[in-house]
Amino acid sequence: MSAVITNEDTCYEGLAGLDSAVGLVDKVLEAISFDKKLYSLYLSLFKMGWVSKDLKAPTLPKMKHFGVGKGQLKLKMSPKDRAYYERLVHRNKPPGARRLLQTNYQDDGIVINGIVGVDQNGTYDFTNITAAIAAAPNKTTVAKGYFLIFVAAGIYNETVLIPKEKRYVLLIGEGNNQTIITGNKNVVDGSTTFNSATVAVEGTGFLGVNLTISNTAGAAKHQAVALRVSADNATLYNCIFEGYQDTLYTHSLRQFYRECDIYGTVDFIFGNAAVVLQNCNIYARLPLSGQFNAVTAQGRTDPNQTREPLSTTAPSRRRRSSRQAPPLRAT
Template sequence: MSQILMLLVTISILSLSSSPSLAAEFQGTGNAMSRSNVCRFAPDPSYCRSVLPNQPGDIYSYGRFSLRRSLSRATRFMSLIDDQLNRKGKVAAKATLGALEDCKFLASQTIDFLLSSSRTVDATKTLSFSRAEDVQTFLSAAITNEQTCLEGLKSTASENGLSGDLFNDTKLYGVSLALFSKGWVPRRKRSRPVWQPKGSFKKFLGFRNGRLPLNMTGRARAVYNSVTTGPGRKLLQAEADAVLVSDIVTVNQDGTGNFTTINAAVAAAPNKTDGTNGYFLIYVTAGLYEEYVEIPKYKRYVMMIGDGINQTVITGNRSVVDGWTTFNSATFILSGTNFIGVNITIRNTAGPTKGQAVALRSGGDFSVFYSCSFEAYQDTLYTHSLRQFYRECDVYGTVDFIFGNAAVVLQNCNLYPRQPRKGQSNEVTAQGRTDPNQNTGTAIHGCTIRPADDLVTSNYTVKTYLGRPWKEYSRTVVMQTYIDGFLEPTGWNAWTGDFALSTLYYAEYNNTGPGSNTTNRVTWPGYHVINATDASNFTVTNFLVGEGWIGQTGVPFVGGLIA
C-alpha cells in the first residue's frame, strides 16, 4: 500500500471514529449494554474497556467501532515499519531486514483483512454462515500476522520498540474478533452431506487408483489439443462438470515450453482474477528446479501441475541458521487465493542441523494440494493462516514439522517423522492458535503416521510425539488415522513446563495401529479422547466449510467422517 493511500485510509477511519453519526450508532437497535457488559466476551476484558467508548450500545455498534479502530492501528503500524526500513537501509543485518520486510508484508495483508471485515459488518447484522466464516477467518489471520511479525523481530533481536505496538494491536484485534463472534456468527449447522466429485478432473489428468500418473507429458500434449484457451472454456468439453481453465502454459528447462522457470510462468498469470474464466494452469515438466517460488497475493486461481512426486521437484536450502527468518526461509511461498498444487515435490535441503527451514509456507486462502510431497526437517510445512486442504500428500520432517495457525485438514496423507539432529525429539505438529475465538486448528484425518526410512535405521533412540503446544490455545485433532508403533505412549509432548496444558485442545478419535492406544496418553486438562459427534466438528464439511471451494477444484475429498 502506498503512503498516500495509507494516509487517506487513516484520515477516513479517524473521521469515522470521531463523527456524531458513530455516537448515534450506539443507540441503534438490539439489546443495549454497557461497555463493561460487552467486554465480558473479550479475552482481556480490562483492555477491552479501555478501548471501547464509554456509552451504551449494542454488540453490533461496539463491534463496528472496534474494527474501525483496529484498521486505524494496522495502518499506523505499517507506517512504523516503513520508518524502520527507511532508517536501517542497508546497514542492518540480513535477518533484521528480513524480519522487517516480513512485518511489512504481514501488515499490508492485515489491512486488507480488516478493511474487508469492516465493510462487511458495516453493511449488515445478518450474515450467511459462509460469509461469517470468511470474516472470522480474516480476523483470525490478522491476529496470526501480528504474532508472526513479533516472533520474527524477537528472533533477530530487532524489536526496536515495536513489540509494545504489536502486543496492543493483537489485543485490539482480539476484541474485534470476540465481538464479531458474539454478534454476527450464526449457530453452526450440522449433518451436512458428504460430497465427492464426479471426476472430470480425474479423467483429464488420467488418475489411476486415486493417484496421478508419474508421466504427464502425453497428457499435457493432449490438453493442448483438446482445450480451447478462451475465456470460460472447459477442459474436455464433453464433460458437463469439467474444471475450467483460462490458459495453459508449460515450464520446461530444455527451452521447449513457454518458460524455463516456474517464477516466469507465475509472473505471466493474470492479476486479481475472480475465477469466472477458470484457472491459469501451469504445467511443470519433470526436472529439478532450484528456485524460490512465490505465488503473490494478487495471483489468484493458479493451478500448478507437475509430472509427479520426485519427478517435478522444487528445491531450496534457506534456514534460520543461515540468517533467514522462519517465515522467509520457505522454498515455496503461497499467498494467492484459490491455488491448486498437484504432483509436485517441494524440498528444503538445509538439513537437520540448520534449525527452522521451511519447504512450503502457505498463507493462501482456499488452497488445495493434491498428491504432493513436502520434504525438510524442522518446520517443513508452515500452514501459516487462512483455509487449507491437503489430500494424499506426503510430509517428511522432524521438529514441529507441520506447524502454523491455519484452519487446515490433511486427509489421506502420509506423515513421516525422520531422523533429527542428535538430542532432538520429533513432533508431528505444533499448532499456533493464540486466541480462543480463532477458527483455526490442524485436523489430521484418515492419514498414516509411520517412521521414515532414516528413522527406522537410526542408531539411537528418538522420541516421536503427535504434537506439542506452540501457543496457548493450540488445537490439533487426529482422527481415523493409522499410527505406527514408534510413537511415544504418552502421545503428546509439552512445550515447556505446564504452558498451555489446560487451554490447548488436543483430541484423538478412532485411530488404528499399534501407536493408537490411548491408555497411557497424557492426562492434561486439554487432552481428550472424543466421540463421533465431537470429531465431526473437525471434518472438511464443518471445520473448513469446504464443499464449495474444494468441490470446484475437482480434487476428491470426504466431507464427513470416513464410513
C-alpha cells in the same frame, strides 16, 4: 478474524528482529500490539456474544465432483488450450505410456483460462517456474478460470513465490518425484522461518498437483520450511513435502491437502490455518541427538481462535498414516 491475528503475529515477529537507530520499529511494534488487543476483543465478542452455543454446521449439498482426486484431473478448457496441454503432457512419452494423472475434459471440471509450460531445456514457454508465475494474470477471479502452469520433470533449484495478486494458479508437475522444486534456506544461515520456504503461496485459490517440494538444509540447520501457505482456499493434491524441522508451514486461512506425503522431524506440520489433511502419509525422520519427533505444532496465540462450525484452526487429519522415513537425499 483468526487469520488477522495470525498475520499480525507474523508481522510483529518479523519487525521485532530488525534494528532501528531512530526507534521507528519500536513505535510500529507498539501500535501493532495495541491493534492485536482490539482484534482479540472483536473475536471474543463474536464467539461469546453472537455465536450460539447450540449452533450446528449447516448441511451442505452433495458435491457432484472435486477437481482432482482418484487419480484424475477434471478440466474444462477451449479446444486451443486443450491441444496445447495435450502436447505438453505427452512430450517424450511413447505411445500408450501411462500418465500418472488421467485428464478428463468435462463441462463441470476446473475452468482453465491460459496455459504455459516450464522446461529447463527451453522446449516450452519458460525455463523456470518463477517466470511462468510472473506471466499469470493479476487479481483474476475464479469465474474467469485458472491459469495453468505445466512443469516438466526435472529438479528446479529455485525459491518460488506465488504472490497475493496471482490468484487461481494451477501448478501441475509431471509427477511427484519427477517434478522437484528444491531449496535450502534456513534459520541458522540467517533466514527467518517465514522466509525460508522453498515454495511460498499467498495467492487465493492456488492448486498444486503432482509436485515434490523440498528443503534440503538438513536437521542441523533447524527451522527450514519446504512449503508455506498463507493463501485462502489453497489445495494441494498428490504432492510430497520433504524437510526436517518445520517442513510444512500451514500459516493462515483455509487449506486442504489430499493424498500428500509429508516428511520431517520436529514440528513439521505447524501454523494456525484452518487445514484438513485427507488421506495423507506422515513420515518421521531420524532427528538430531537429544531431539524427539513432534509432528504438529499449533500456532494459536489467542484463546478464542478455536473450533469453527465448518473447520478447525488446529491441523486435522483423516485416514492419516505415520511411518518412519530414511534421511532426506541431498540435491
